[in-house]
Amino acid sequence: xxxxxxxxxxxxxQQKFTYQAEHWDSFAxxxxxxxxxxxxxLTGLLLLLLVSLGIGVVILLGLYPFSxxxxxxxxxSSHENEAIEFTAFDLPEYSAYAGxxxxxxxxxxNIPLFKNNAKQPKDLxxxxxxxxxxxxxxxxxxxxxxxxxxxxxxxxxxxxxxxSNEGEFEIDGNLNRDSYKNSFGETSSLKGESLAGINLLxxxxxxxxxxxxxxxxxxxxxxxxxxxxxxxTTHYYSLLASGIxxxxxxxxxxxxxxxxxxxxxxxxxxxxxxxxxELGLMWRRGTFGVxxxxxxxxxxxxxxxxxxxxxxxxxxxxxxxxxxxxxxxxWTVYGGASLNYLLGVRGELWSYEYNRETNPSTxxxxxxxxxxxxxxxxxxxxxxxxxxVSCRVATRWTIGLSSAFYPSGLIDENHxxxxxxxxxxxxxxxxxxxxxxxxKFHLSINLKYHLQ
Amino acid sequence: xxxxxxxxDGCMSGDKRAQRALHKACFPFLMKVCRLYSRDxxxxxxxxxxxxxxxxxxxxxxxxxxPYHLWARKVMVNSIIDDYRKHKKYRKNEIAVEDFLVYENTxxxxxxxxxxxxxxxxxxxxxxxxxxxxxxxxxxxxxxxEIKYSEIADKLNITESTVxxxxxxxxxxxxxxxxxxxxxxxxxxx
Numbered sequence: 050x051x052x053x054x055x056x057x058x059x060x061x062x063q064q065k066f067t068y069q070a071e072h073w074d075s076f077a078x079x080x081x082x083x084x085x086x087x088x089x090x091l092t093g094l095l096l097l098l099l100v101s102l103g104i105g106v107v108i109l110l111g112l113y114p115f116s117x118x119x120x121x122x123x124x125x126s127s128h129e130n131e132a133i134e135f136t137a138f139d140l141p142e143y144s145a146y147a148g149x150x151x152x153x154x155x156x157x158x159n160i161p162l163f164k165n166n167a168k169q170p171k172d173l174x175x176x177x178x179x180x181x182x183x184x185x186x187x188x189x190x191x192x193x194x195x196x197x198x199x200x201x202x203x204x205x206x207x208x209x210x211x212x213s214n215e216g217e218f219e220i221d222g223n224l225n226r227d228s229y230k231n232s233f234g235e236t237s238s239l240k241g242e243s244l245a246g247i248n249l250l251x252x253x254x255x256x257x258x259x260x261x262x263x264x265x266x267x268x269x270x271x272x273x274x275x276x277x278x279x280x281x282t283t284h285y286y287s288l289l290a291s292g293i294x295x296x297x298x299x300x301x302x303x304x305x306x307x308x309x310x311x312x313x314x315x316x317x318x319x320x321x322x323x324x325x326x327e328l329g330l331m332w333r334r335g336t337f338g339v340x341x342x343x344x345x346x347x348x349x350x351x352x353x354x355x356x357x358x359x360x361x362x363x364x365x366x367x368x369x370x371x372x373x374x375x376x377x378x379x380w381t382v383y384g385g386a387s388l389n390y391l392l393g394v395r396g397e398l399w400s401y402e403y404n405r406e407t408n409p410s411t412x413x414x415x416x417x418x419x420x421x422x423x424x425x426x427x428x429x430x431x432x433x434x435x436x437x438v439s440c441r442v443a444t445r446w447t448i449g450l451s452s453a454f455y456p457s458g459l460i461d462e463n464h465x466x467x468x469x470x471x472x473x474x475x476x477x478x479x480x481x482x483x484x485x486x487x488x489k490f491h492l493s494i495n496l497k498y499h500l501q
Numbered sequence: 502x503x504x505x506x507x508x509x510d511g512c513m514s515g516d517k518r519a520q521r522a523l524h525k526a527c528f529p530f531l532m533k534v535c536r537l538y539s540r541d542x543x544x545x546x547x548x549x550x551x552x553x554x555x556x557x558x559x560x561x562x563x564x565x566x567x568p569y570h571l572w573a574r575k576v577m578v579n580s581i582i583d584d585y586r587k588h589k590k591y592r593k594n595e596i597a598v599e600d601f602l603v604y605e606n607t608x609x610x611x612x613x614x615x616x617x618x619x620x621x622x623x624x625x626x627x628x629x630x631x632x633x634x635x636x637x638x639x640x641x642x643x644x645x646x647e648i649k650y651s652e653i654a655d656k657l658n659i660t661e662s663t664v665x666x667x668x669x670x671x672x673x674x675x676x677x678x679x680x681x682x683x684x685x686x687x688x689x690x691x
Contacts (some may be wrong), residue, residue, distance in 0.1 A: 053672055225671060
């Protein structure tokens with residue numbers, strides 16, 4: 050700051066004002082309007098969160114019966130008015146069913162609970178059936194398996210055909226043959242009860258129950274993406290953690306690191322399409338980077354500026370997203386939209402700067418500054434468009450790369466130009482740069498753990 | 502400037518009378534700030550209303566050891582800058598052709614005592630208002646608020662070299678205009 054700047058400051062400080070009552074009236078009406086607007090914004094945000102939550106719950110509950118965990122509920126309900134006939138299957142046909150998997154046999158052999166399980170498949174005479182015999186798993190789940198081919202033509206109801214798993218042997222948690230379905234949707238449902246509610250309850254209480262349970266096997270089967278013959282709708286809940294990288298957010302060479310945690314509900318349709326909805330919190334920590342300005346010429350002075358800044362600041366977002374994805378085996382390519390509400394920023398930055406001014410032969414001045422600078426909090430709402438890809442790397446784990454673009458608007462930052470005395474030229478728009486608003490673009494690597 | 506704690510407490514609890522008292526007490530010194538950053542008095546009033554609203558809402562977060570008038574001024578300036586950042590994409594770029602002219606006069610012989618006699622505060626404010634908007638904002642932040650180049654760059658999302666350019670341009674333009682204005686006054690006086 051030089052003498053001229055100080056004079057301007059002192060001079061402008063000499064302004065005089067007379068306070069009038071209308072000034073307060075103007076402010077009072079502004080305040081009333083602003084309060085009303087804030088109330089609407091808050092209400093809107095709460096409504097959005099509630100609607101997102103509501104949609105998630107509706108999708109969850111509505112599609113649960115179609116998931117692998119609860120396929121019996123439909124089968125059972127479609128036959129609920131039919132008389133249960135235990136004699137419907139004669140011995141040759143009944144004994145053709147494959148029975149439990151190797152895992153179940155192992156459990157049955159090693160765990161006393163299963164050895165004495167009254168629900169083990171037995172024929173009508175009480176003898177163990179072929180289901181208990183060693184089984185060739187190479188042909189399991191295919192219609193080519195002679196053991197699965199039905200002895201008579203059966204036309205299953207529509208809803209059962211839709212959920213056919215091509216002969217997959219499903220376990221419904223009770224380890225009985227009632228849940229078996231073949232590729233034609235044929236089912237030997239001998240029970241008239243719905244298991245959907247029971248399974249849901251089991252899912253919720255799962256952390257409290259025996260970790261070695263049949264339910265675990267059922268869940269594992271459900272998420273086996275390697276089985277391309279699966280043809281069904283599944284849903285799952287996930288815990289989501291992301292690492293966020295925002296390049297160029299605070300000038301050249303700067304970037305922001307952050308993270309987010311949240312919950313996500315995903316529905317996959319026939320291993321082909323998916324819809325996911327997330328609700329969570331995002332937190333980012335500061336901007337880090339080094340800013341080095343080029344030495345440049347202004348008038349008759351050459352100024353060299355260099356420095357670096359460490360800008361630790363915290364930002365907390367509430368965010369909700371809705372994504373539509375296309376599934377290719379373990380890969381999902383998705384796009385969608387997110388809504389972020391920035392709750393607050395408060396922090397400080399530390400900067401170091403070195404400035405040097407010279408004329409062609411003499412150093413005119415050198416300045417070095419460093420220190421902490423307080424920052425004020427701000428609030429904003431941002432809408433972003435997302436594009437990403439994720440890969441199911443294990444039964445319960447998914448890793449993804451996601452990008453977010455905030456189309457809040459391009460800003461033409463400034464039209465400054467510089468004059469170069471040495472070459473006697475000026476360059477117009479030399480400092481032009483098109484910039485997006487603060488939240489312009491970010492990349493995130495996310496890791497999902499599927500609870501179910 | 503001293504504001505009684507009772508008034509501040511009343512404002513925090515939503516007492517309209519206390520809010521009005523604070524409004525009256527703050528108006529002169531905050532309006533000075535608003536006028537400097539605005540293009541006209543109507544915009545200055547709009548800046549004042551927006552900033553004072555934030556002051557009222559932010560009183561609870563004010564640390565006790567920070568003097569009220571310093572804190573209020575900072576909130577007001579930040580509010581104006583926020584408003585500017587929010588709306589600047591809608592504003593026309595106002596750099597005039599003369600911005601690209603070569604400044605050969607370096608104005609090294611500025612006489613503040615003489616300038617003090619010649620110019621009134623309102624005249625200087627009008628000259629500042631005639632500067633390109635970004636240039637005026639940068640210069641105000643630097644000269645009046647004594648904010649460092651790096652922080653101005655951060656606030657306005659521009660590079661530090663651009664900040665320096667704006668400050669330098671503002672000084673030269675103001676001096677040019679003061680020279681022209683003083684010449685006119687001199688002629689009128691003679």
